[in-house]
Amino acid sequence: MPGLKKAESNWVDGDRFFDRDGELGVLRARAENGTHTLLTAQRRMGKTSLVRELLRRLKEEGRFETVFVDLEDVRTAADAVVEIGVESRHVHGAWDRIRSGFANVLRGIDELAVAEVRVKLRAGIDPGNWRQKGDAVCAALAKDERPVVLALDELPILVNRMLKDHHYRITPAGKRDVDEFLSWLRKIGQDHRDRIGLILSGSIGLEPILHQAGLSAHANIFSPLELKPWDEKTALGCLAALADTCGLDLPLAAGKEMCRRLRCLVPHHVQRFFDSLDEDLRLRGRNHASVEDVERVYTDEMLSVRGQADLDHYESRLKLILGPDGYRAALALLTEAAVNDGVLQRAAMDLYREQFRIWTLSDHPAPIDDVLRVLEHDGYLEPWGDDEYRFVSGLLEDWWRARHGRHFIPVARRAGSQGA
Numbered sequence: 520m521p522g523l524k525k526a527e528s529n530w531v532d533g534d535r536f537f538d539r540d541g542e543l544g545v546l547r548a549r550a551e552n553g554t555h556t557l558l559t560a561q562r563r564m565g566k567t568s569l570v571r572e573l574l575r576r577l578k579e580e581g582r583f584e585t586v587f588v589d590l591e592d593v594r595t596a597a598d599a600v601v602e603i604g605v606e607s608r609h610v611h612g613a614w615d616r617i618r619s620g621f622a623n624v625l626r627g628i629d630e631l632a633v634a635e636v637r638v639k640l641r642a643g644i645d646p647g648n649w650r651q652k653g654d655a656v657c658a659a660l661a662k663d664e665r666p667v668v669l670a671l672d673e674l675p676i677l678v679n680r681m682l683k684d685h686h687y688r689i690t691p692a693g694k695r696d697v698d699e700f701l702s703w704l705r706k707i708g709q710d711h712r713d714r715i716g717l718i719l720s721g722s723i724g725l726e727p728i729l730h731q732a733g734l735s736a737h738a739n740i741f742s743p744l745e746l747k748p749w750d751e752k753t754a755l756g757c758l759a760a761l762a763d764t765c766g767l768d769l770p771l772a773a774g775k776e777m778c779r780r781l782r783c784l785v786p787h788h789v790q791r792f793f794d795s796l797d798e799d800l801r802l803r804g805r806n807h808a809s810v811e812d813v814e815r816v817y818t819d820e821m822l823s824v825r826g827q828a829d830l831d832h833y834e835s836r837l838k839l840i841l842g843p844d845g846y847r848a849a850l851a852l853l854t855e856a857a858v859n860d861g862v863l864q865r866a867a868m869d870l871y872r873e874q875f876r877i878w879t880l881s882d883h884p885a886p887i888d889d890v891l892r893v894l895e896h897d898g899y900l901e902p903w904g905d906d907e908y909r910f911v912s913g914l915l916e917d918w919w920r921a922r923h924g925r926h927f928i929p930v931a932r933r934a935g936s937q938g939a
């Protein structure tokens with residue numbers, strides 16, 4: 520078993536990247552035949568790593584040029600175009616054309632001074648001309664000697680942000696902006712089909728957001744690809760490779776117990792669990808892990824307040840996409856499931872539909888179902904048994920119970936005490 524270096528930054532590639540051979544093969548074939556992709560998965564599943572690794576390999580082989588753009592902190596279409604321009608500076612032929620297209624602002628600056636390039640491009644791209652400037656940047660990329668794979672990471676976050684105001688409500692202006700931006704992107708994808716392959720990726724689903732805004736048609740030039748959690752064999756392979764690098768003796772039974780506790784094998788959670796176990800044993804001066812060690816580390820480290828750091832991200836993403844009312848409903852539904860062994864029962868959902876009507880003074884019960892759709896789409900809950908839902912991840916379920924379960928009264932008991 521070849522060793523695997525431990526992950527040290529946000530995303531991994533090269534000798535820190537494990538497996539995903541199937542997905543790399545699919546994405547490579549799509550790049551070759553001009554199929555655009557919408558890659559979705561819950562956060563920490565390894566989307567950024569997968570795309571970075573694909574781009575790294577394609578570039579190394581020399582048949583493609585690659586541009587990776589992170590849209591997580593971008594707020595407008597104009598800024599998205601700026602970022603595409605900034606990241607195109609590594610594509611030499613295209614960059615020469617972009618430079619001459621922006622000669623008035625880019626004259627005389629060093630192409631690798633990224634902050635400077637960004638400031639200058641911002642000065643040249645504004646709400647009135649981003650479309651035309653974006654066309655010019657993409658035309659420059661399309662004219663490159665080699666075809667270009669252009670990855671736009673966290674695009675749904677940008678779309679969601681453009682769409683909604685501070686109260687997380689969809690505004691007419693936001694809808695217009697998103698409509699314009701996605702029409703533009705679609706046109707780029709169509710006009711340069713053989714020269715620019717697009718990979719959009721995001722940890723909140725684009726479809727549910729576009730559905731909320733009635734703009735669903737915009738996603739249809741992109742072939743979806745859902746990045747799944749690892750299966751047990753892959754996770755065990757990753758754990759064995761990490762153990763090998765760290766000189767840790769990790770018997771199969773202990774690895775299997777790690778997988779059983781996590782239930783959903785999100786690569787980041789597998790890595791975190793390994794890290795905690797490795798550190799715990801180092802502190803004890805040991806290099807052999809038992810099933811009991813796995814249990815102790817799970818309870819004392821993974822479920823500790825420090826271990827729950829990732830939970831904040833899950834919560835803020837939900838707030839971002841659902842808004843305050845929807846978030847309140849999601850919080851209740853997830854906690855309801857967490858205190859009930861991870862299962863959200865049908866009777867409870869019905870009571871929430873009823874309650875939501877009271878909260879919002881409307882007789883429109885749809886929001887609970889919208890919330891459930893988002894929770895399912897984003898990988899929190901999965902259909903279970905007869906019309907019920909269950910937490911997909913054992914770790915998330917345990918985190919949720921630890922943080923929100925203690926003072927929670929299930930809806931059936933609340934409804935019962937009101938009736939009494």
Ligand SMILES: Nc1ncnc2c1ncn2[C@@H]1O[C@H](COP(=O)(O)OP(=O)(O)O)[C@@H](O)[C@H]1O
Nearest residue numbers: 526529536537562563564565566567568786787
């Ligand atoms: N293929 C992989 N091999 C090894 N570790 C991975 C892999 N994919 C993801 N990870 C782990 O998950 C973490 C988060 O990955 P990232 O690509 O940032 O996920 P996402 O973009 O989906 O949020 C990485 O830092 C790494 O620890």
Ligand SMILES: [Mg+2]
Nearest residue numbers: 566567568672
């Ligand atoms: Mg990412």
